[in-house]
Amino acid sequence: MKSKKYVTGIAMLIVVLMLSAWGSNSNYKGTDKNINTHHKNIKMGNMHSGSADVPKGLKQAKNPTFRVGSQAIVKAHHMEGMYGAKATIVGAFDTTAYAVTYTPTTGGPKVKNHKWVIHEEIKNAGAKPLKPGAEVTLAADHMEGMMGAKGTVDSAVHTTVYMIDYTPTTGGPEVKNHKWVIESELSLK
Secondary structure (H helix, E strand, O other), X not given: OHHHHHHHHHHHHHHHHHHHHXXXXXXXXXXXXXXXXXXXXXXHHHOXXXXXXXXXXXXXXXXXXXXXXXXXXXXXXXXOOOOOOEEEEEEEEEEEEEEEEEEOOOOOOOEEEEXXXXXXXXXXXXXXXXXXXXXXXXXXXXXXXXXXXXXXXXXXXXXXXXXXXXXXXXXXXXXXXXXXXXXXXXXXX
8 A cells, every 4th residue: 555655656746747847838928939049948047147247348338228226128039038027237338249150169059149249258359340240259158158169240239238137037046147138128118
């Protein structure tokens, strides 16, 4: 009789674990349909908070639309659970932001159209903004395999970039010091 209860208990535990795993994915409502495949494969538990350190030479924005300490709603699809999340602005800087395609130094497929790497995070970038098609070496560590990766600039925009803290809409722990969202990816509502 004890072994039957034991087997039933184990079976119930397996069912509960399977349902909880399935249920955690059911929160995904498709609002993040534009997420880069590389980012989509990152599980919420693996989303690391970044360092508050910024690259040498990066200048604070003098009059940002979203001031440090203020709240905003994220309108970016960089990571699962990012779109619609409430964010706290922890840094605002004026620079050129680049969408880049790069091959991770850790192997794996090319990461296409990664948003954003800033001018100060590109090795030997020089003083002038880079144009689409420019070949670059990344000096950013936002993602595993990014530091030192070779890539190409897909697009460039001179803007205010923001470092933010936010809690994913899909649940999980707060992401601290996310680098970067650009001004057009934030809203008051």
